[in-house]
Amino acid sequence: MRILLDGMGGDFAPHEIVKGAVQAAAETDAEITIIGDEKAIRKELKKNKYKGDQISVVHASEQITMHDTPVKAIREKKDSSLVKGLNMLKDGSGDLFISAGNTGALIVGARLILGRIRGIDRPALASIYPDMENRRPGLLVDAGASAESKAQNLLEYGLMGSIFIEKVWKRENPRVGLVNLGAEESKGTSVTKDAYQRLKASGLNFVGNVEARDVANGVCDVIVCDGFVGNVILKLTEGVCMTIFSLVKQAIMENFKSKIGGVFLKSQLGKLRSDFDYEEYGGAPVLGVNGPVMKMHGSSTATAVKNAILRGIPYAEEDVVGIIKKEMLEMDTIDEE
């Protein structure tokens, strides 16, 4: 297993990226190639007292920042860690590419450099969504790769998400739910109604429409929606959680009695927060492109990087991309589009 790691992507690159790679190397025998500013990366390796030969460095002279426009960045920054990493994945110099960099650039780069899987109209960005009820991750597809989706796209999101969860998270027969206005199949827009019928006929473990209210409650493993709605779900969940935690904190500080209560409760609340911590889950896949690509959160710390590497390995090892390709070929013969 050869991991390609973008050493320059994310808010805390390269130091947290390198530190996470060193931590991961202690727990897996996968080879890790860090791509980026060689001098800076070697300095970080030294800081972390890394002396093994599991981690290697490939120099990239450029860097795509969060402010770069995706298409322009991919076209112009040919020697960036992101473009170089994707090219290395394409030419077989690695099995899995992981980046905490510019999300738009990663999706555009993956599409342009690796290409779409035959039959997949639009690659999707998946995102971990906390299933608070069961305290385990769910997978939301699409998290914002496309703002608008056709019914066929939604079907593809369900299929790809399902394969990923089964193979990477080893969860059998993942339940696929379609975000919609109500449970009845007659609900929603023309697109969601059409998608409902396609998902129902797909052979996937389709549990039907799910309302946004139940999304955090573990009613399904794959949460299917267009990228606009996916973006709303992810950002709103984050916003509401942050607001509530800050209000609980304020409530705790209100008076002496509640302050004492707060001290006692602190460890429990802390535990609660860590249950929903994206760091534990590591990263989420870009689905529908010709190669396994993982996106980490922009503010990934070493722990997140380590977990993304360790949890990402089966994405390549189980050949998720190959399985999606095969399924799309089969679907092609019955596709009506």
Added chain:
Amino acid sequence: MRILLDGMGGDFAPHEIVKGAVQAAAETDAEITIIGDEKAIRKELKKNKYKGDQISVVHASEQITMHDTPVKAIREKKDSSLVKGLNMLKDGSGDLFISAGNTGALIVGARLILGRIRGIDRPALASIYPDMENRRPGLLVDAGASAESKAQNLLEYGLMGSIFIEKVWKRENPRVGLVNLGAEESKGTSVTKDAYQRLKASGLNFVGNVEARDVANGVCDVIVCDGFVGNVILKLTEGVCMTIFSLVKQAIMENFKSKIGGVFLKSQLGKLRSDFDYEEYGGAPVLGVNGPVMKMHGSSTATAVKNAILRGIPYAEEDVVGIIKKEMLEMDTIDEE
């Protein structure tokens, strides 16, 4: 001021509805007409020891339930409290109609019986959205009257919501925000991009795109989005809040120390919950129809009913519908559609 109150709508009708009317009558000199099963309503009035002449009852022999299909219910249940109330509003027997009944039927009924305001393509259902940061309500439009919206609809939602907040909640120059994928005006779908330009040119206090993350943080007073996204925002907020509160409760019960902490914290957390209680806000308007109509939550208790009546009065008194009509006439002359 003559309030028309649907006595049969909602989970706790008629008892909580009548009780709320009695409570409201003690705080306003508005006349309140409760429409519904006369015998049942009079029994409730008696139970509440009501002896005044501010509340009157108009009998309606039928009732629209939550299971009724909206269009069919409006067409067939002509003597339902909902249809009768809307007809009374139309013929001038009252100034404001308030119902906790079947939302779909209320919207369809308002559209069919009162008619749309000239120039308004689609009436919208507004919903109170808790601005947790400032601990006051915001108004989300559309909360689900239409699953899909055109750019012009979104502009109209912004306009109507802004007028409502200014006149009913007495908040000057309300800030209108458009739910979108990012702050930049180039973000989003073709519809949101178009809506951005229309809102920008509208003369409203348009603060631009708002991300779902900031929706609960008081970045705007009117949250503009299509009904699908509005439904997702409302239900997801509810779901995430409920899940977190139940998890905090579990955390409190975990061990002895945290239990003690929980006792101390309980009053603070209780206060926090009440800040977001829809009961305090009462109801939200159906906008774009020829008459002031308010929707209460289906599980409204007496307090919610009382607040809906008291807080709803300016909706009629300030002639919000008349102002929207006037604005639409003016817009008509510059409208490019």
